Each structure stands twice: as C-alpha cells, then as structure tokens.
Amino acid sequence: xxxxxxxxxxxTPAHDSARAFRATLDALARPGTIQTVAGAQPPAPLSVAxxxxxxxxxxxxxxxxxxxxWDCADVRDWITFQTGAPLVGPADAAFAVGAWNDLAPLDRFxxxxxxxxxxxxxxxxxxxxxxxxxxxxxxxxxxxxxxxSLPDAARVFAANHALFPLGxxxxxxxxxxxxxxxRSTKVEDN
Amino acid sequence: MYxxxxxxxxxxxxxxxxxxxxxxxxxSVPELALDQIREQLKLAVNRVMAEGSLYDPDLAALAIKxxxxxxxxxIFLMRAYRTTLPRFGVSRPVDTAAMACIRRxxxxxxxxxxxxxxxxTFDYTHRLLDFxxxxxxxxxxxxxxxxxxxxxxxxVTEFLNRDGLIQEEPHSDETPGDLTRNPxxxxxxxxxxxxxxxxxxxxxVLSLAYSTQRGYGRTHAFVGELRIGLVAVEYDVPExxxxxxxxxxxxxxxxxxNQFKGSRSEPPQFTRGYGxxxxxxxxxxxxxxxxxxxxxxxxxxxxxxxxPAQDEEFVLSHCDNIQATGFLEHIKLPHxxxxxxxxxxxxxLRAEALELTGAPAMKEAAE
Amino acid sequence: MTAIxxxxxxxxxxxxxxxxxxxxRMIRRAILKGVAIPGYQVPFASREMPMPYGWxxxxxxxxxxxLVPEDRLKVIDQGADDTTNAVSIRRFxxxxxGVAVTENTPEAxxxxxxxxxxxxxxxxxxxxxxxxxxxxxxxxxxxxxxETRRMHxxxxxxxxxxxxxxxxxxxxxxxxxxxYPVKVEGRYVMDPSPIPKFDNPKMSDNAAIQxxxxxxxxxxxxxxxxxxxxxxxxxxxxxxxxxxxxxxxLCGSTDSYLDEVIMDDQGGRMFVCSDTNYCSTRREAGHIxxxxxxxxxxxxxxxxx
Ligand SMILES: [Zn+2]
Numbered sequence: 001x002x003x004x005x006x007x008x009x010x011x012t013p014a015h016d017s018a019r020a021f022r023a024t025l026d027a028l029a030r031p032g033t034i035q036t037v038a039g040a041q042p043p044a045p046l047s048v049a050x051x052x053x054x055x056x057x058x059x060x061x062x063x064x065x066x067x068x069x070w071d072c073a074d075v076r077d078w079i080t081f082q083t084g085a086p087l088v089g090p091a092d093a094a095f096a097v098g099a100w101n102d103l104a105p106l107d108r109f110x111x112x113x114x115x116x117x118x119x120x121x122x123x124x125x126x127x128x129x130x131x132x133x134x135x136x137x138x139x140x141x142x143x144x145x146x147x148x149s150l151p152d153a154a155r156v157f158a159a160n161h162a163l164f165p166l167g168x169x170x171x172x173x174x175x176x177x178x179x180x181x182x183r184s185t186k187v188e189d190n
Numbered sequence: 191m192y193x194x195x196x197x198x199x200x201x202x203x204x205x206x207x208x209x210x211x212x213x214x215x216x217x218s219v220p221e222l223a224l225d226q227i228r229e230q231l232k233l234a235v236n237r238v239m240a241e242g243s244l245y246d247p248d249l250a251a252l253a254i255k256x257x258x259x260x261x262x263x264x265i266f267l268m269r270a271y272r273t274t275l276p277r278f279g280v281s282r283p284v285d286t287a288a289m290a291c292i293r294r295x296x297x298x299x300x301x302x303x304x305x306x307x308x309x310x311t312f313d314y315t316h317r318l319l320d321f322x323x324x325x326x327x328x329x330x331x332x333x334x335x336x337x338x339x340x341x342x343x344x345x346v347t348e349f350l351n352r353d354g355l356i357q358e359e360p361h362s363d364e365t366p367g368d369l370t371r372n373p374x375x376x377x378x379x380x381x382x383x384x385x386x387x388x389x390x391x392x393x394x395v396l397s398l399a400y401s402t403q404r405g406y407g408r409t410h411a412f413v414g415e416l417r418i419g420l421v422a423v424e425y426d427v428p429e430x431x432x433x434x435x436x437x438x439x440x441x442x443x444x445x446x447x448n449q450f451k452g453s454r455s456e457p458p459q460f461t462r463g464y465g466x467x468x469x470x471x472x473x474x475x476x477x478x479x480x481x482x483x484x485x486x487x488x489x490x491x492x493x494x495x496x497x498p499a500q501d502e503e504f505v506l507s508h509c510d511n512i513q514a515t516g517f518l519e520h521i522k523l524p525h526x527x528x529x530x531x532x533x534x535x536x537x538x539l540r541a542e543a544l545e546l547t548g549a550p551a552m553k554e555a556a557e
Numbered sequence: 558m559t560a561i562x563x564x565x566x567x568x569x570x571x572x573x574x575x576x577x578x579x580x581x582r583m584i585r586r587a588i589l590k591g592v593a594i595p596g597y598q599v600p601f602a603s604r605e606m607p608m609p610y611g612w613x614x615x616x617x618x619x620x621x622x623x624l625v626p627e628d629r630l631k632v633i634d635q636g637a638d639d640t641t642n643a644v645s646i647r648r649f650x651x652x653x654x655g656v657a658v659t660e661n662t663p664e665a666x667x668x669x670x671x672x673x674x675x676x677x678x679x680x681x682x683x684x685x686x687x688x689x690x691x692x693x694x695x696x697x698x699x700x701x702x703x704e705t706r707r708m709h710x711x712x713x714x715x716x717x718x719x720x721x722x723x724x725x726x727x728x729x730x731x732x733x734x735x736x737y738p739v740k741v742e743g744r745y746v747m748d749p750s751p752i753p754k755f756d757n758p759k760m761s762d763n764a765a766i767q768x769x770x771x772x773x774x775x776x777x778x779x780x781x782x783x784x785x786x787x788x789x790x791x792x793x794x795x796x797x798x799x800x801x802x803x804x805x806x807l808c809g810s811t812d813s814y815l816d817e818v819i820m821d822d823q824g825g826r827m828f829v830c831s832d833t834n835y836c837s838t839r840r841e842a843g844h845i846x847x848x849x850x851x852x853x854x855x856x857x858x859x860x861x862x
Binding site: 198199201202266269270272273274276370371372373374375376377503507512513515516517518519520523524525526527528530531532533534535538539542 | 577600601603604606609610611612614634636639641644645672673690701702703728732751753754755773775799800815
C-alpha cells in the first residue's frame, strides 16, 4: 500500500464529517447552490470535494465504483484505507466517482426499485469548474428556479428525472466545491 | 391572571434524585453487590443478557441493580450500551454439538447416547415456599458423581436424521442478516426471524407458543432435545491464519420435533423448530422453537389459518419489548396539541349534529 | 437564552453527538436519499438510544447526524421549550455535542420538534427535525408494511381517499384533526407526524429543510426547502387549517395555535399560545392578552409557579 493512502483523511473525523455532511445536505436539498468543503487531501485525480464526500458518506457497507482515471492505485488504496469501502463494478455501486465521460453510460447504475427507490446509486462527477449558470433547475429545494453548469445536455438529466421516484442522484465536484442534483430536479435547457 | 407551569429541568432532577433514593431502599439493609446479583439471581441475569443481546453477566447484574429489578428496564440499559460498542469482527458460528452440557433432556426417547442429564432444573420441584431460605441457611452442596463432568453429546435429532425421518435443514454458509445493523425488511428469512425471536420478549414469545398449542397454528411439537451448557466462541484472525478461543458462553438450545403430514413432493416426515438463547433460558428457547416452527408454514407447504403465531409481520413487528415498552409508555408524554385538535373537532361535530337535530346547543361555560 | 444552564460537555465519554461515526454515516446516507425522493420513507437501521422508543429516538438520531459544533439547537415538545421531554432532549445534546441552545426560534439553526411547527416562519439555513411515531400514513388503514409499501410503489392511494370520503359521509367533514395526511410534490402521500392540521400549510414552500425521523419504525423522510405539500381533500370539501376560535389570553394573538388550559373546577378556562417562544416574544414586544399580567416580571407573577 502506498504511503499516501495513510494521509489526507479527516483530522478530527467527528467534527470534520459533521461539517462536511451539512454542506452536502445543503447542496442536495438546494440544487443550484454551490458549497465549499474542507478536511480531505486525497491523492490525484480525486478532488478535495470528492474526497470529502467519500470520507463522509462511505464505509465498509457502501460499495464504490471508480471510473476511468479515478480507478488508479493511489485512489483505490486511499479509499480502502480511509473508508474500507469495497471497490466494485457500476452495477453494484452505491457510490461512483469519476469524470462524466467515464461514468457513462448511466444505465449501468442502480436506479432503485419501485418498492425501494432509495436503493439507487449516487454519482460523484468530477468537473473542471462549477458555476451557477447554464441549465435551468426547478422543483423541490428550489425557490422559483436556479441555474447550474452541468457536464452534459439537459435532456440527459431530464431523462433521469423522468424516472422519478427512481433514478440517480448526482454530486458535481470541482476543487473544494460541490453541488447536488437529486432526481427530483427538473432540468431544462434555458 | 395565569402563568404557565415551568421548571421542567428542576422537576426532572428532583425526580431522578428521588429515584436513586428509592433504588437504595432502607439504608440499614446491606446494599446488594453485583456479584450477589450475578450469582444468586442468575436467571434474571440470563434473561437480561438474552433479550439485551449482550453476553456480559456483570453488566447485566449492574443493569438489574440500576433498574431496581425491572428486567425490561435492565434489558433496555443493556441494549443502549450495546449499540455504543464498536464491532471488531464476527466470530465463527458456535458449535452446539460440542457443548459441554450441564443439562440435556429429550422428550422423544427414553434413553439415548449421552443419556438424559437432568441438571439444575425447577422441574419436579414442589413449588412450596422454602422457609429455610428465609432463615438464611447455607445451601446444601450437590453430590458430586465421579466421571460426570460435562461432555459433548450428539444432537438427538441427528438420530432421526440418519433414518430420513426428520427434514434435513438446508446447509448454508451465507452470512445471516443482522437486525441490529439493518432495518427489518419483510418478508424476512429464517435467520432474521430467529434473531428477532432470540431477542424477543420472553412473555410475548411464550404466549404465542402457547397459542399454537391451543390450536392457533398447531404444530404438534415434542421437545426433541433441550440442552444447556458452555460453548466456545472462536474468532478467525486473518493475520494469524487460525482461530483463537475468545471465551466460553452459556447457551440454551432447543430443537422440537414436529409432526408433518407430508406434501405432494415430500413423504411424511418430522420437521423442526429451533430455539437458541443466551444463558440458561429454558422457557424462552422452547417457546422460540414453537414459534419458529409455526412461522415456517409457507416453506413447508402448510395452510395459513390466520393464527397470530403464523403471521411473520405480526410476530416480528411486536416481539421486541424495548420497542413495545417505549411506544406504550410514550403516551404518558404530553399530547396537549393533538388532544386540543381533537377537542375542537369533537366540539364542532357535536355542535353541527345538535343543530341538525334541532336540539339547543350547549353553551360552553367559559365563552 | 436565560433559563437553561450550560452543562459541561461529556464528549470524552461519548463521540460527538453521541452516535458513533458509522451510525451517523448510515443515517446521513438515508437523509440524503430522503431529500432526493421527497416524502418517501427511507428505511434506516435505527439504533437503540439511551431514551425510550416513542420518546423521540428518530428525531434524536436525525439531529445527531446533522449537528455541527457551531449549531444553535432549539428543542420543543407541544410547541413549548420547557416541557419535560424537550428539556431532556435538549440537555442530552448539550452534554453529548456541547452545542449552544436557544429558545428563540429565529436564532436556532436546528430545531427538533414534537407535534408542532413554530409560528415564526422558518428561514433558509434552518433545519426542522420532526419526531415521528408512526411514519406510514396508510398504517391505520392497512397494518401490513408489505401492503403499504406496494401501495406507495403503485401510487395507489385509493384507500386513503375512501377513508376521507367515509368521514365526509358520516360527519359532513373530514374527521382528522391532527396527523392529517399530505401529498408531496404530487407523488408520495406522507405522514406529517402528529402536528395539528393547523400547522399543515406551514410545511409547504417552507424555506427550511424539514427532516422526519421515526426511530422505532426505522424510517427517515424529508422535505427539501420550497417543496409543494398539499393536505389531502376534495373539491367540495376543501382542507381547512382550523384552530380554537379565540385570541391568546396572554399575548392576544389571533393567528397562533392555542392550548386550552382549565383554570378552575367551575369550567373556567383560557386559551394560550402553544408556541411559548412566539407568545413570550409578542409579550416582550408589548402585546398583552385579556388574561395576562399587566407587565412581565411583576413580583406576583411567580406566585402561580
Ligand atoms: Zn400568546
């Protein structure tokens, strides 16, 4: 195991993860808002924000899928050491991390069942930047409407929304910033 | 003029101080030591360990002392403590065939390899108050028989199994679910049902078992075997490549032999109910076996007659006494708001009903 | 914050906010799925807490999973900060999380409640955590979880409409005064917890995050801010958020939910705000009800305690 795996976790786990969760909750409960998080120093190419999400939400009970360049020894070792999360293929993943193009096609991930729509994957999508502009978001969590830069055409996320109450939930991460897009959000082009 | 009642915090502190005083009782009477509870109220300790799902006689004794002998309260204390414990790993399944039995009886065979071991039982005692105990007499020593040390004895049901007379249980190395770590999902499988029953309230499980004997889901059970004794708990250490012996724990295991008429695909043979409980808990383990067997109607192709003991959702949702007592007792909490809403509704409905019948509506006194 | 003394934290003995990190992660994941599927009840592996089931263990676990050291916590039961169970839960978090507490609704960042929504409108950045006894709105119509889960999956809420309609046939109105079922964003029928139906409209379009925890029943559900929540009704029998038709005897408010207090054995009674913080804030601002003392902090005011 690489020595970097042992570093970059939360210094004070109870407090760091609590603050990180509140930012995460705000991000998902208020789509279109962009939150700043801290406390993780994960190995490249994992962003600080994605690292924080992994430390906050995953453990031995949550299978994680690493896509594309994120599926590298440094990241694997770091997640294994820091969280104990089993690394799996897309179909079994509770969480998946990677660049948008590597996560595609999305239909490989669990979208939940009619009885248990919560048994669906959460995708952590690493982005170059996050901005409150672009696609128009409306729905639960949003007063009137909001805008968020998305890594793909609005229709892709609209198709996910159309599955409601099934579907995937997304976090977009860039550096130490993150935004959430739950399946409940209606996404349109302008 | 009116001022609302205040002082919740003070009231709580005072109540707790009073409780502590009551717990101690008359200070001129010597205080109970934990080892006295552990050694002399062992069956209470066992019940608290079994339903608390935590094998620790000293902690159970403490819980009993702290709860003034209220065993459900003691079980609650154990459960609340248990959830705070980190989980280092999972032991190997215990091998009850290797149990060092202090008691082992079968109701189905008069004699059998390993013999009937009566052990320390209330059975055949005449339930007469023993005033010698009140006089604080020294307990008589039990006679020691040479060569009668607890030893491993084979399971009775294996004798039946050899002849194909009893249903073979499917072997599985699948990790059983864990109710304490995952929310109960229905329908549940047998390992989860057994876990729920093992933690379940002794009185509830007893009454359900009794109801099957009276015809509410009858299963014609005999105690094939009841055994009590110590088993070894072993833990595989991956780094070492072998299992280490952690401790010996006392268990009670019951296997019932039940009549089974057979089905289209199966010739008549006996079936089993199973009970396994921490500590010496005979009544509980027999009850558990009967309820387990009643819940197996579906897999055995039997009719569902609507008996409570056959109803998995009913049994599993209501067997936990900590859930039950909490929800039951919560109606002591203030419900001013919902009651007020009901009060308004009833007044309005009454006023409208009286208006319709033409009766004069009662004038509210304060209005 | 005056009446409640700060207790030193006991974080040495227990983890921050009592629960271990793995348990908090499990609860946090459930909360996030609840937020993503508003109104849907997410199963979670509720832990045994050091207070009884039915006394707020679900709310306590949700609060514990949400709290940060910087939070300012308010706990109410029946709208009041000083009811015994509210005091007990607030003290639990003072001890185990060392967070600041308040009775003042606008100051609070997290509010745990049983049976009420505060009268003062909530704001963005606040979280309202409800204690829920029976999270399944269909439970009293169909006791089996296996059945109700299927009904939610199929969006089959006919049973609920039949029940409400039977009410109308028998009583001329819907005879449910609290725990009044709602529909969330046109999809899930949800149990609002036993709040009076007077509070139901406050759930809709609320700026705060609303989280619901049912410990014994092992369910968490959520309403993100600005979620559309509609109380079930019929066109010819529209929902009415009713309350006692009186002003508060202490602060004179005519639009707050009221507790009825029996004054004597002659049938004398008065009505006072169930939201104690709302009422005292109004009195401090000079609003005086018909039965209040002329001014706060008069010596004789303590007599009745
Ligand atoms: Zn008032």
